[in-house]
Each structure stands twice: as C-alpha cells, then as structure tokens.
Amino acid sequence: MKSHAPKPDIERVIAEIEKNKGLQPVPLFGTERTVIAVIGDERALDEHHIASLPGVSKVMPVLQPYKLASREARKEPTTITVGPVTIGGDEVVIMAGPCAVESDKQMEVAAQEVKKRGGHILRGGAFKPRTGPYSFQGLGREGIEIMARAAKKHSMVTISEVMDVRDVEFVAQHIDILQIGARNMQNFDLLKEVGKTKKPVMLKRGMSATIKEFLLAAEYILMQGNPDVILCERGIRTFEDETRNTLCIATVPIIKNLSHLPILVDPSHGTGKPHLIRPMARAAVAAGADGIMVEAHPNPIESQCDSDQALSMEDLSEMIEELGPIAKAIGRNLATL
Amino acid sequence: MKSHAPKPDIERVIAEIEKNKGLQPVPLFGTERTVIAVIGDERALDEHHIASLPGVSKVMPVLQPYKLASREARKEPTTITVGPVTIGGDEVVIMAGPCAVESDKQMEVAAQEVKKRGGHILRGGAFKPRTGPYSFQGLGREGIEIMARAAKKHSMVTISEVMDVRDVEFVAQHIDILQIGARNMQNFDLLKEVGKTKKPVMLKRGMSATIKEFLLAAEYILMQGNPDVILCERGIRTFEDETRNTLCIATVPIIKNLSHLPILVDPSHGTGKPHLIRPMARAAVAAGADGIMVEAHPNPIESQCDSDQALSMEDLSEMIEELGPIAKAIGRNLATL
C-alpha cells in the first residue's frame, strides 16, 4: 500500500483478495507503510486489478506466471524425437539450410549438402517475414512443397516457418517441425493454432521479449495440448549496432533453470554477420544449448534473401567440426544420423 | 569495399550493380579503401545481396526504403474523415474507452460518457492480445457486436483491434477504424489483409520497432491500395522500469517530418500508470500529435483488464479540458462533435 494509505483502502484490498478461493491475505503493518502478503497461488489473482485499487502502491508477484513450461511442472527435460533426430536429449542437433526456398534444384543441393556436412535437420523459408514490402516474400505453399520433396529424397527432417493461421494445416502436412518466427512470438492466434497440431513447434524469441514473455508464449502452445515445444534464442534488440541483434547466450542456462523445454540458438539472425556465426555457435554449445540453427546456402552469393548472413557449405562443415570437441568438453556429443 | 580489396572483387560489385537498370556505379578510389557510390534509385538493389559479395565491407543506403508513406511521395498531410471526425487535419482528436469490451451495459455507459466528456471516437477491445494465456482474452466477435450496438445508439465512431486475419472481414463490417496492435506490427499477413479493406487502419508501433520499420509496416498496408493509415506511438521497450514502456514523444515530430500520415499517441500503454497519462497526453499534443488514445472506464476498478492504467471518466474530462489550451498554444483546436 502507499505510505499512510487510509484504513478503508487497506480493508478493501484485503476483501478483494479474499474473493479468490484459496488465497489468504496477511497484512503486515510497518512503520512507513502496510504490506499485504498473499498466501496461495497468486496466479489466480488479477495483478492489474489489484494494482488499480485505491491506495495500492505496487503489486509484486512471487511466482512465475507460466505453469506448464516451468521446471516445477516437470523436473526431467522434454525430449522431442522426429524421425532419427532427438532434440533436448544428450546430443546436440544442427539445423541448417538456406534462408529462402528458391527452387527444386537449390533445395536438393541444400538437403544433400547439409546432410553430408553433418547437419541433422533441413531448414528453409517459404513464407518470409520481410521488414519491407518490396523484398522477396518467399514462394509460399509452393516453397513448402519444394522443400518437402527435396527432404524426402534425402531423408531429411524439415523445419519451416508458418506465419498465417490459414497456412498452419498445409504446412503441418508437409513439414516436420513448425517454426514460429520472432516477429510472431506474440501472435497469439497463431500460437493457439500450432498448439492444436500434432507437430513439434520451434518458437523463436521475440526481439523485445523478456524470458518471462518467451515462456508465456510457449505456454500458449502447451495449453492447447501440444507438449513438443522447442525454444530458440535469436537475439534481442539493443542499442549495439555492430550486430543485427544482441545474441543473448545467457538465455540458454536461464531457460535450462526455469523450464524443461529444449533451447536452441540461432547465431545467423543473432549476429547478422557471417564471421561471427562460428564463434557464437561455439559459445552457445559451450553454454549448454541443445542445438544450433544456421543459414547455409549452396551458393550464398546467389541467395535471394539475407545472403549476407548465410554460411557456405564449407563454412558449415568447419562449424560442425568445431562444435564436436566443444560438446565433448561439456560431456555431450553432436547427434549422428 | 574492405581495405585492400582485390581488383576482381571491386569489378564484380560494379558488375552486379550494373545488372540493375537505372543504377550507375561510381567507384571512388581512396587511399585506404575503395568506395563504390551508386547513382539511381538504390531501392532497386538488394542490399543484403551486395553485402554478401566478396570484398564488400558495408552497404550504406542513402534513401529511405519506404515510398508511399514518405513525405516525398506526398507533400500535404493525409487527412482521414470518418463520420463527423477528421484525423490528421487541424483538429486534435480524442479516442477513449475501456481496455476490454465486457457487456452491453458497460459499453453503453462508456459510449455515452466518452461523448459527454468530449471524446470523439470510442475504443474498446474485443480481441485482447494478452501476454499470458491465463488472462481474459476478450469477448471476441460478440464483443465487436456489443461495441457496434453501443456506438450506434450514441452515434459514436468506433475503433477496435483485429488480431486474426480470419476476423478482418467481420470486424470491418462492424467497426469504423481497424486497429493493429503493437505485437502485430510486423504480422505481415494481417497488414496485407487490412490493406485490402476500405476501412481506415490505425497501426501501433511495435515495442522494438524503429521508426523506419514502423513506416515500412504502414507501407505494407498502403501498398494494398488502402491510403487511410493512422500511426500511433505507444512506447518502446527500454531498460527503464518505472513505466511499462518508454513513451517516445519525439516520434511525433519525426513522423511529421518523414511522412504525411497522421500520428497519435497512446499514453495509457505508453506509461502503464494512471498518474502519468495526463502529463504525457499534454506533452504529445504540445509536440504536435494529431490525437490521443486513452483507456477510460466507467468504473476502472471493475475493469477486466489493464485496469491499473485506465482513467476514470472524471479524469478523462480533466485531461480533455487540459488539452484544449495546449492545442490552442500551438495554433490548433480540439475537435468538436
């Protein structure tokens, strides 16, 4: 309560708390002000409602607002198995492929190369969230089909982004893992829609999302009955302008502590600069990431989007070679197909 | 180019630029490095593609990437008239109403009160983007109908948020101005969909969006043939934790300089604290905002969402009374119904 809040204000707050079954208010009368502690699951309480009552100075929640996503809900880590690949287990997984799906030929080469170089999952964007309307927006459903064909030919597991609720069913029919991009992390209708599918979902952290909001977005998907959520840190927006985003490696151990969900890192979007991808991939694995997602293109210079941040297939090989010893150093291994 | 980039690299970049009709590369040979200037509309060029060429150090665009939204495309300000209200003209407009539509009765009182207190447009949320899945998510289409009925009864112009592409048509049938919330500023499919309607659209700035990205999001709507876009600053995310967001008043004169579109300010979400709403509304109008959007509830304490930031109707009156003289001081007036 505010200092010197009048008694009726205090009584009103107590009454409002008591309206919630299972909550018990405990007023603590200090010298300067009264604090009203609440015993019980405070998530039953509308924090903003209490904050709006007269005489209230601040509401300070003690518990985390997510449940299904929390470590307390589930002690052992969630592992997600798609074909021959398990995410969230002892082994570190590599997702790689071009930023945008461009053609059958490009994707076939990509699938073959990613597999040959040691990657486990093929990525490729058919629906591209582009900052400006004049940029290439992706091939859409045709791109999804191209990708599915290429992956099938080379027995690769696939991941691709879905942006529009109307495309969820179609993408879920062709692609193994649905990706929610950073810009849609709080597109709640989309989260609900992918939560209704039976496909694993990789949720990327929004550019300005706190860890708490990130886990609450995961909670939206989990709540629909889909337990297979993979998280992916891809950088947050800060004042630093040497990199496209500030890749927050600490997200990895923080998530490992708060949640049972697997956490990957995307150093391509997280830095926007090819020469930073390899060191940041190493850092992510050293910090305990369950995998790495990178852009790799058979011919980066010909890439139709974000080509300035794609690795060549040679670079991809070198990155994967470097990650093996790092994983070993912390008692893990790279996955093998 | 990087310092000491080899000649073939330089020649390749020149060749790539020349591939674009209307672009003329002009190499400038300095002592440390070569800079390749480009004459022509650089927006024809894929910046990321050029950046990925060997030997390239940095691509520095000179022009803004948006066209339709820019002052250069249209010198005179865009004005948008909805019923008796004109937005973007000489007069300052007030949008007010509850955070969430709750019932017929609540909205009727809200419509009546907002009008009586001097507000011009009735706001109210039927689709609520809530950070957590356990919070009240709004009444949905039923809420839209409730709002339309209440507004009709009191001859009020309405604005309400649409979140899901599948609801755009429905909302456009009942509501006068479609609102795109901050979390959906880069939900590009939604932008395209509202761009196809004939209703004015108010686009709120994303929490981590630069001004450039904000105008590019507007460009998505404009490109679909809908010229009636209203911008709304509602705060960006920073380290400061005294307020829910950092309300960036400078956005107002910046937008006025770069664009012809009207710009409003939302001090409710921009601060999250009732006692800051009035001073920030005054600041916005003093800086040249075309209007103010605020949350006002007939009974804030009973409000079902974000009630801690809603004004009471008495506060709304006082805010509007204060804004009149501020508007006058800079040669404008509050609109009258």
Next chain:
Amino acid sequence: MKSHAPKPDIERVIAEIEKNKGLQPVPLFGTERTVIAVIGDERALDEHHIASLPGVSKVMPVLQPYKLASREARKEPTTITVGPVTIGGDEVVIMAGPCAVESDKQMEVAAQEVKKRGGHILRGGAFKPRTGPYSFQGLGREGIEIMARAAKKHSMVTISEVMDVRDVEFVAQHIDILQIGARNMQNFDLLKEVGKTKKPVMLKRGMSATIKEFLLAAEYILMQGNPDVILCERGIRTFEDETRNTLCIATVPIIKNLSHLPILVDPSHGTGKPHLIRPMARAAVAAGADGIMVEAHPNPIESQCDSDQALSMEDLSEMIEELGPIAKAIGRNLATL
C-alpha cells in the same frame, strides 16, 4: 525462499534479518514456498547479502533506496535561487548558450543574445566530454574564465560542466551552477566533491541510468550537505536510431512524483537534431518541466562542437515565444529577468 527450501535455510535467513535492529522477519508459509516478509526500514538490510544465503530465491525491496531525494523526506518542492533566477518554483527557466566556449567574443555575443531572446541562464562548456580523443576537448580553465567574464558583463547567471575532481574548486569560484554530465552521473568521487561545495549542482541523467539510479546519484550530492540539486533529463540510449538519444519526457512527472527536486529537460542532447528541439521543448514544458536547457550559438555553423544540434539565436527566440503559451496553459509562466 526457493520452493521446498529446507528448514535450516529458512531459519538462517530469519536469524540474519534479526541481526539488524529494528527489523522484524515474518515468515509466511505458502503451499509452494515460504516468503519471509520484513517489517522495518529494509534499507538497513544488505539486499545482496540476503540474496546470497542458501535457499534464497529473490529479494524484493518495498521501499525506495534513496531518502534525502525522496518526496517522503520533504513534501514541498525544493526551489533554488541564483541571483534573479529561481529554479523549481512556479516559473519555467531557460538555460541556453553554445556547446563549447570558444572565445571572449563568442561568449559575449552569446550572453547578450541569450539574454535579449529571453533566456535566463548562460550555458557553455569549457571541459568537454568527447567520445573520441581526436575531437576538440574544450578550452579548460581558460574557458571558464572567458565565460565568467562574459556573463558578468551582461549580468547573467552561469552554468558549466565540471569533469575532474581537481577542477571543482576552480569552477565553483567562477561559475554559478556546476553541471555534472551524463557520462559522469556515476562518477561517485565527483558527486561527493561537488556535494562539498556551496554551489547548486545540475545533475544530468546517465544514458543508461534508471530513475532510481538517477535519484541515488542525487543522494550522493545531498548527503554531503549540499541541498541544491537540479535534475536534468537528456535522453537515454535505446535501439532507436532516428535520434541521438531517446528523450524520456515521462521522467518529468515521474520525478515530480518521487522527489522534491527540480527537473529540467535538455532537448538538444536528447534528440541531436535541431528540427526536433522546439517540439520536444514544448512537450517538456507541457509535461511540467521546471526548465529547458538548449544549445544555442550566435553562429551555429562556426561552432566547434556538436554544431549540428545547436539552435540559432533566431530559433531560440521562436522556441521561447512558443513556450510561454504552453506554460500558461498549465498555469505557469516563463521566468522574467
């Protein structure tokens, strides 16, 4: 406490709190975890120490950590009178002058012009904190003397920055108000040193300082026995790159609410763009600022530093003319000399 923290951990925390006279621990046993409330002035407690005890999950302070700077310490606003000017009272004060002191002639013209145009206090930098070592670093003590001479001739009150503890005494002998720049807001030795003088001190907010840290920096000065602290918001660092900094106008009503100290706004550094200075100065006054500090140069193009953000004297006149009606609209006036 962490959920399921063992009993000895809980007992230890209680014992540690009891070590502090006047503090009373109140354990609240919830279903998931135990919370230990503390009654008494928690500022006696070392938050970090308690946080480090085994089993502790989080320490959540209820009180603000500053005392002398708080509204609770002093209800009525602090007013500071320097010669004919009072800061923090009913009247709005204008501080103007060149970024850097360059010559006797320049400062004499500046003093004369600022006074003629309606400014109240002459600013000018002799010690310049420049990001790079190759930029002009100011005339130093000679600049202070130049400024003092020019101000004396035109009977102007002066303000100038001091950066080095070894210069405090010298500057205090010649200048009326000592300024602590944003980069030195947490240069604690400097704060202590100006706190020992009898001159008013204007403290600028650091680029990454929270409001709490800003007031704690003021507390450092107040604690030394100097009650005359003026605060100045000059923008914080965010991802937005249209302006040099993000000028946080909300700081004005926030400070008015938390503290009794006067608060000014500097729209020159806060935006870094001349065309944004006037609208942001209006916004600041509309929000309740006690004054405005701007850069104004008799001949901006010849200015030796930051000339791109200086107003001409004509612009200064127009700004001041605009601010009068804004001040009136909220029941204040511009000061008169």
Next chain:
Amino acid sequence: MKSHAPKPDIERVIAEIEKNKGLQPVPLFGTERTVIAVIGDERALDEHHIASLPGVSKVMPVLQPYKLASREARKEPTTITVGPVTIGGDEVVIMAGPCAVESDKQMEVAAQEVKKRGGHILRGGAFKPRTGPYSFQGLGREGIEIMARAAKKHSMVTISEVMDVRDVEFVAQHIDILQIGARNMQNFDLLKEVGKTKKPVMLKRGMSATIKEFLLAAEYILMQGNPDVILCERGIRTFEDETRNTLCIATVPIIKNLSHLPILVDPSHGTGKPHLIRPMARAAVAAGADGIMVEAHPNPIESQCDSDQALSMEDLSEMIEELGPIAKAIGRNLATL
C-alpha cells in the same frame, strides 16, 4: 544533401570539405538528391560541423574513428606480460578474487585459494563504485595496501579498480594492473591519467557503450603512450531483467576482428547470478576470450558487497576445470603459473 538542396548549399559543403588538406570532395548528382563523396582520411573532418551546414541531410562516415586501437594500425595481437602471466597470447587467463577487500586475513586466504585453484591474477576492490551512497564504499588506500601485501606473500599478480584521478599514482605503486570500471569508461580525465602510467590498464565496457565507444575509450589511454590496454566485456543494459546485465559474448569475436587488444569477459557482473557464471565463462572461452574475470570469495555469504554473485572457492575450481577442455577444443590452453 537533402533532396532538391539548392546549388549554393552544395557548393558550400564542397568548399568546406576542400578546406581540409588531403580531402577531395566528389559530388554525385542523382535523380532525387546529390551525394558528396569524400576521398581521403575523413577523420580530419568534423562530422557534426558538416552535418550542421544548410542543405545537408546526413553525414555517413566510412572509416572507424579510432586509429591506435584498430587492427589496421597493428596486425598482430597485443600481448601484455605481467610477472609470470601473459594476457592476449595463446593462453587463457583467470582473474579471480573477492568483490571488495575486507581484511588482511580475507585477502591472504583469497590469494592462497585463488592460486591453488588455478587462478592467475588476484582481483579485489578497494575503491568500490556503489549505486547508492549508503552501501559499503570500500577500504580505499588501506584496501590497496592490504591487497598488495597478500599478493606479495603468495606471489600473485594483482588487479584493482581506480576511480579517482587523485588515486592513480598511489594505486599504480602497489597494484600490477589498473582497472577502469564500467561506470568510468567515459571518465576521460581518468583515462588520460592511467594512460600516463606505465601499468597495464584493464578497461571495462560501459553499460550503454557501443563497441565503437569502447574502442574510442581505449584510444584515450593508448594516445597517452600506454600501449598495454586490456578490454573487458561485462554486460550491457537492456530490457531483459532475468540478469543484472546482458552479457554480450559477441563482443569477443567483434573486438578480435576490429582491434589487436586482448579481450576478457566478466560473467559475474555480466549476469549477477552465481548459477550463470560457469556456463557463461565457458561460452566466453569458446568464443575466443583471452581470459575470464570472476568474483570468488573464501566465504561468499560473509562478503561485504555483491555477495550474491560471488563464486565459492570450490565453484571456482570447478569453473577452471571446465574451462581447460573448452580452451583445448579451440586450440588454446589455460595458462599455468
């Protein structure tokens, strides 16, 4: 230039550029606007002055503003040898010790333990920059002497922060490496002062400093003739509130690319949470950091400051044991004494 800038404006800018010896302006006449390229070392030009000329829209520097700190000035990495320890070479160095020097006994145990556990350099703060004036401010010069005695007894190299220009000489007499804290990164007088000593200086990145500003601060020290500058990333301030700061691991490869100076990482201040220190230390070494600085206390719970982020000596052992294999994985080793 602005679009349609009049000819005299263009001519004036050209004339101003030509005033600088060695700079050659090259006007490029586009369809919408004129761009004036500059050939030569643009650092001779005052960017802000040009920006202030009539008709100028934007100044876009091509070169980095620092010289001595840049890779171009010196291709091979700077290595700094202090007693038996070399920083910036092939081996990774550990600096550890308590946040604050408290007593002879505490520092003797710390010195002995840090050495035994595999640390190379003893840290300890005698001058403590504390956010609030009521927190323990350190033992000052006495603390420096205590530390020097303890280190001598155990033949340890020492590092300690200096905050006040008046203490530089004293600290330099007793301590091997002078540390400039994050809050003083732009305390330019202090930078100049430590630049005049012959002791190595470790410069911590400011909480809101860009990489460019960080290197410009190093440039201030280098310019005084002191070549032995060590950089240290310790986290920047962002909206994320799970950690005290956002530790930016990408700084390591960015600095390696732009500069020849060694770069260390401080995961204690960078996270503020003990359970994040080990994973972030691993990440830093994996990314190529030349060393790690951590807080470690013989008895963290008794620590007088920031005790919540100090490792115990057992944790320090485990951290160092983990870092060995990570260093090996990238072809380096931990240093040995």
